[in-house]
Amino acid sequence: MNKPTAKTFQLTALALTLLFAGCAPKSQSDAAPAKAQATASASSTATTTTSSESTITDDANLPVIDAVITHAPQVPPPIDRNHPAKVVVKMETVEKVMRLADGVDYQFWTFGGQVPGQMIRVREGDTIEVQLSNHPTSKMPHNVDFHAATGPGGGAEASFTAPGHTSTFSFKALQPGLYVYHCAVAPVGMHIANGMYGLILVEPKEGLPKVDKEYYVMQGDFYTKGKYGQQGLQPFDMDKAIDERPDYVVFNGSVGSLTGENALTAKVGENVRLFVGNGSPNKVSSFHVIGEIFDKVKFEGGKAVNENIQTTLIPAGGAAITEFKVDVPGNYVLVDHSIFRAFNKGALGILKVEGEENPSIYSHKQKDTVYLPEGAPQAIDNAKAPETKTPTDLKEQVAAGKATYDANCAACHQPDGKGVPNAFPPLASSDFLNANHKRAASIVANGLSGKITVNGSSYDSVMPSVSLNDQQIANVVTYVLNSFGNKGGQLTAEDVAEAKKTKPTP
Ligand SMILES: [Cu+2]
Numbered sequence: 001m002n003k004p005t006a007k008t009f010q011l012t013a014l015a016l017t018l019l020f021a022g023c024a025p026k027s028q029s030d031a032a033p034a035k036a037q038a039t040a041s042a043s044s045t046a047t048t049t050t051s052s053e054s055t056i057t058d059d060a061n062l063p064v065i066d067a068v069i070t071h072a073p074q075v076p077p078p079i080d081r082n083h084p085a086k087v088v089v090k091m092e093t094v095e096k097v098m099r100l101a102d103g104v105d106y107q108f109w110t111f112g113g114q115v116p117g118q119m120i121r122v123r124e125g126d127t128i129e130v131q132l133s134n135h136p137t138s139k140m141p142h143n144v145d146f147h148a149a150t151g152p153g154g155g156a157e158a159s160f161t162a163p164g165h166t167s168t169f170s171f172k173a174l175q176p177g178l179y180v181y182h183c184a185v186a187p188v189g190m191h192i193a194n195g196m197y198g199l200i201l202v203e204p205k206e207g208l209p210k211v212d213k214e215y216y217v218m219q220g221d222f223y224t225k226g227k228y229g230q231q232g233l234q235p236f237d238m239d240k241a242i243d244e245r246p247d248y249v250v251f252n253g254s255v256g257s258l259t260g261e262n263a264l265t266a267k268v269g270e271n272v273r274l275f276v277g278n279g280s281p282n283k284v285s286s287f288h289v290i291g292e293i294f295d296k297v298k299f300e301g302g303k304a305v306n307e308n309i310q311t312t313l314i315p316a317g318g319a320a321i322t323e324f325k326v327d328v329p330g331n332y333v334l335v336d337h338s339i340f341r342a343f344n345k346g347a348l349g350i351l352k353v354e355g356e357e358n359p360s361i362y363s364h365k366q367k368d369t370v371y372l373p374e375g376a377p378q379a380i381d382n383a384k385a386p387e388t389k390t391p392t393d394l395k396e397q398v399a400a401g402k403a404t405y406d407a408n409c410a411a412c413h414q415p416d417g418k419g420v421p422n423a424f425p426p427l428a429s430s431d432f433l434n435a436n437h438k439r440a441a442s443i444v445a446n447g448l449s450g451k452i453t454v455n456g457s458s459y460d461s462v463m464p465s466v467s468l469n470d471q472q473i474a475n476v477v478t479y480v481l482n483s484f485g486n487k488g489g490q491l492t493a494e495d496v497a498e499a500k501k502t503k504p505t506p
Contacts, residue, residue, distance in 0.1 A: 059127055062086040067128075069118035072252045073264060075214040075275060076121035079203045084125040086170075091117070092133045093142040093161070093183070093196070100222060100248060101255035101346065103231040108253070109140065109183070109194035115253030116218035116279055117181070117198025122173050124205050129170040130155060136164035141185055146171065147317065148179035148200050156184040176204035178301035178319040180277050189281050193223055193241050195253060197279030199319060204303075211323065212270035218277040219285045219314070219336060219347060220253065221246035228345055244282040249341035251334065251349045258334060258349025266326050268355025274322045274334075278314040285314040286337040287322070289351065291330065294322040311337050326353045328362045368423035369461055390471060394478070394490055401479025404472050409480075412463075417484035423461065425454040428484035437481060437489045438499035444473050445500035452506040470496040 067089040068076045094113045100106040111117025122128055128149075134142050141162045145154035149171035158169035183196035199218060223241040224234035228248060240247065251258050258264060266272050278285045288311040297309045301319035306312075312320050326332070334349035335342035342348045357364075391397035406415065409427075413419050417428035427433055432454040433440050447465035451458055468476065470493040477496075481489035491499075 059086065062127060064088060066090075067120055067122070069112070069120050070216065071112065071114050071118055072116050072216040072218060073258065075119055075216045076201075078210070079121060079123045079207060081123060082205075084123065084127070086127045086129055087122050088129045088131065089120055090131045090133070091144065092135060093138060094135045095138050095140065097233065099254055100224070100234065100250075101229060104224075104226075104229065104255075105233040106222065106224065107194070107233070107236070109142070109191055109196050111144070111181075111183075111196060111198050115195035115197075115220060116216075116277065117196070119198060119216045119275065120181075120200040121203065122200065123203050124173055124176040126173045126202075127170055128173060129168065130159060131166055131168050132159045132161050133166040134161040134163050138163040140191070142183045142191065142196065143167075143185050144181050145184040146179065146181045146200060148173055148175075148177070148181070148202050150174055153184060154181075160185065173202040176202045177303070178202075178275055178277070178298070178321050180279060180317050180319055182279060182317070189241060190236065190238070192279065192281040193221070194236065195220060195222075195279075197277070199275055199277040201275060208273075211273040213264075213266050213272045214275065215264050215272070216275050216277075217251050217258070217334065217349065218253075218279050219249065219251055219283075219287070220278075221280040221283050221345075222248035222250065224248065241281065246280075246283065246345065248346050249280070249283060249336060249338075250346040255346035260350075263331075263350035263352045264334075265352050265354070268326055268329055268353060268358075271323060271325050272351070275319070276312075276314060276322060277319040278316055280316045282316060283336075283338070283341075284316055285347075286311050287314050287320065288312075288335050288337040289322075289324070290333040290335060292324050292326070292332050292351075294324050296323040297321070326351075328358050329353050329355050366422070368420065372462060372464065390493070391475065394482070397475050397490070398479045398482050400472075401475035401477070402483075404468065404476040405479055408466050408468065409476065417480065421457075422459075425452065425457070425459045426484075427480050427486070429486060430454050433480065434487045434489075437477065437491060438495060438502075439504050440477050440480070441473050441491055441496045441499040442502055442504040444468065444477065445496065446503050448504050448506075450506050470494075470500075473500075 063085045065085045065087050067087045070076050091111055093111055095109050096113060097105050098108050108115055130144065132144055141160060143156045143159040143161060145156040147154060149155050151171055155169055155171060159167045161167040179200050181198050181200055183191040185191050199216060223237045224247045225237045226234050276287055294309040294312065295307060297306045297312045298321040299306055299312055301321060312322060314320050330353055332351040332353060334351060336347040391400055412424040413427050417426060419426035432452060443463060444466050447463050449462040451460040473496045474491040474493050478490050480486060
């Protein structure tokens with residue numbers, strides 16, 4: 001559908017050129033390929049055209065520009081031209097050993113010395129001159145197939161380059177979109193599996209809407225003789241590749257390329273655009289950002305925009321542009337939602353968002369309450385509590401109480417007695433506890449519910465009764481009173497027997 005449209009445009013453009021050829025100043029035809037010249041010629045023709053689109057359509061007269069290309073996750077700057085140009089893209093293929101995961105090295109074949117290859121950004125209608133150099137240390141010939149090119153092999157044949165050579169060819173970016181490029185030298189699968197892919201963005205003439213952050217992420221799968229994580233230099237495994245059983249599925253060429261210090265970043269309120277490619281020789285990607293919804297997805301890198309997308313499918317050899325506004329701070333996890341790949345094979349990255357919380361959009365945990373449905377046991381079984389005999393002194397009693405505490409109380413009040421905010425009140429330095437030791441014994445024996453205030457914070461929850469005998473309760477309360485910064489104290493079994501007759505009241 002698009003092709004005739006592009007052709008029609010070309011014809012129209014050609015007709016325009018012919019139409020205006022007579023009016024064009026002579027000096028323009030011998031224009032040197034320089035930016036300044038381009039600006040001059042663009043303004044000199046401005047009077048003869050009614051559209052903002054310049055009439056520079058004659059390829060020989062196109063201004064020549066060196067492409068700004070970037071390593072992932074960086075993205076080249078947006079195009080600010082309103083006319084086509086001849087964009088020179090210098091690419092180099094390099095074979096080199098690099099880190100695939102911690103302690104795992106791999107002999108990568110690359111564009112530009114990294115995986116993925118550098119991102120290229122051009123404008124619809126530009127002529128791309130590709131100068132592909134194959135480093136003299138390479139053992140293999142390489143080439144490049146641009147999915148953005150129209151012509152046999154996407155340039156593969158034209159760019160076939162032996163080690164120590166440079167090939168030049170050009171193509172016209174007829175149709176806007178986000179496209180994959182990759183090496184296509186036989187065995188093609190092996191060149192791709194070794195990391196030979198990248199993205200080229202062909203911006204539509206009108207450009208892309210401005211956003212605050214743009215990033216370049218490309219998924220790939222890798223096949224190694226050793227299993228995931230097996231240390232050392234891992235050779236490529238052709239059998240696994242043919243069986244489509246990758247050991248690694250990663251973003252940007254290695255496990256951890258987008259985590260920790262390498263995490264992507266944004267601030268609350270910013271619009272983020274991800275240019276996501278899938279260079280994998282085999283696996284399609286179910287690309288998802290945990291905790292976000294894509295406001296817009298140009299699925300498959302094309303023109304159509306879908307909105308409100310949770311997960312977008314990116315075919316092998318395909319791409320997608322996703323956009324979303326980040327509303328609340330936190331770590332958002334980029335994954336292939338074929339989820340074992342994320343947590344067991346490396347397809348995991350982080351977008352770290354900083355800024356103000358917004359509880360109306362996301363509250364974080366507000367409450368943790370005890371769930372005691374009808375018929376559930378209302379008391380905690382003390383099966384795990386150690387046998388008790390009457391302790392002879394305070395030290396022995398505290399030791400016995402500690403064992404009871406660890407087995408019966410620590411799960412909620414925590415081993416250090418500090419509790420859990422909004423859920424379990426602290427026993428450490430608890431004003432509520434220290435105010436009334438016998439009430440504490442009664443709480444353990446009878447349970448407690450209703451609103452209480454401990455050290456200035458209120459709790460409105462349920463503590464089930466803990467079925468301990470009087471001596472055990474005396475021990476555990478004595479332990480607590482003599483630990484965690486509390487003020488000391490001691491209870492006997494007789495004290496507990498007396499205390500538990502009174503239900504505790506806040
Ligand atoms: Cu290659």
